[in-house]
Amino acid sequence: MNMNANKTALLVMDVQEGIVARVQDPDYVPRVSRAADAARNAGIPVVYVAIGFRSGRPEGSARNKIVGSLPPGLYTEDDPKIAIHAGVAPRPDEVVVTKRRVSAFAGSDLDVVLRSGDITHLVLTGVATSGVVLSTLRQAADLDFRLTVLSDACYDPDPEVHRLLIEKVFPSQAELMTVEEWVKAAG
Known part of the structure; x- marks a missing residue:
């Protein structure tokens, strides 16, 4: 794969303290960290994306099933759980x-x-x-970005949903690689 470092960015999305606390794979954060280090070594920018709301969550609508169902104060600017996980800190x-x-x-x-x-x-x-990765992939494809998904640097609480997306849905719009494959290609 020809990776032009000036045109590629690695997105680390929702890898935040409160979200990673629910990840059942102890090797997940180290894999994401390995991908970030490989990107930096190759001159590829690492861009972090974090969910965050203003105090009182004025941007949250009760009509939005996901945002409207969050407990008050969760993922607001006053919540320490919104911090990027220390293992992959920017x-x-x-x-x-x-x-x-x-x-x-x-x-x-x-x-x-x-x-x-x-x-x-x-x-x-x-x-x-099934959340940030799927939604971002779909929107990025519509915005004409070329896409790669690092399959083992994505995590879903439902392993079957993860497998289905990685094997059946994502390949129509993205190249799929493991972190190890990408590290070798980026280096």
Whole structure:
């Protein structure tokens, strides 16, 4: 695979303390960290995407089944659980984008950041496969980004849903690789 470092970005999505606390795979964070280190070593920007709401969650509608069902105060700016997990913490010069919905693009300036950096290829990681990864993949494909999904750097609480998305849904819009395959290609 020809990876032009100037056109590719690795997205680390929703790998936040409160979300990762529910991940049942102890090797998940180290794999994401390995992908981030490989990206940095190859000159590929690492962009973090985090769910975050203002105090009182004014951007949350009761009509939104996911956002409306969150307990009060969860993932608001006062909640320490919104911090990026310490095992994959961004470096001071790396961009952290705050989103207000499931997709990394919804309610964020991600598109502006990517287009300003002349990014055309996104490498996706995140929790959950059926949430941020699926929603971001679909929107990014519609925005004409080239896509790669790091299958073992995505996690879903339902292993069957993860498998179905990775094997049946994502291949129509993205290249699928493991972290190890991508590390070798990026290096």
